[in-house]
Amino acid sequence: MPHAVDFGTVSMTGLETSPVADALAGLRANEARYFKNKYDHEFTVEPAADARPTVDWVHRILEEERGIVIASRPLEATAFQVENIRMAYVFYESGLSVNVMYTVDDGGKRAVGFKLSDGMDVPGELSSFKFARQKSKLAGTIRGSYFVIKGEY
DSSP, X not given: OOEEOOSSSOOOTTOTTSTTHHHHHHHHHHHHHHHHHHHOOOOEEEEGGGGHHHHHHHHHXXXXXXXXXXXXXXXXXXXXXXXXXXXXXXXXXXXXXXXXXXXXXXXXXXXXXXXXXXXXXXXXXXXXXXXXXXXXXXXXXXXXXXXXXXXXX
């Protein structure tokens, strides 16, 4: 069952098995705040098992674009469209968040973003990426990286 992410009161619901559950919950809330403020979109998530098409789409892009297979178990996912941008997020037990930004118009921006929760190590499958740091009141220090999608999905 999908549930709205409240960025006013950060909740670990759905993320309890993560060793960095507090930070991952803050990261998820940080994303919810961004979409509410920028697009007036309510960020909802559901268990990854209930969002299999979204998880599979994200995993397909990672595999086909860069040969990346995320070792951690997906906990939650969401997919939605704001304006002409299709968005998908998968939150993993390790504290990793992967998002796909896919502009539906030809020639638009398309990218995969990685965000690491405060306190987690860089996963081996992402060791070739350089991560920039940003501070967040909700999530502490977030480390992020991305790559541009070249194929059609």
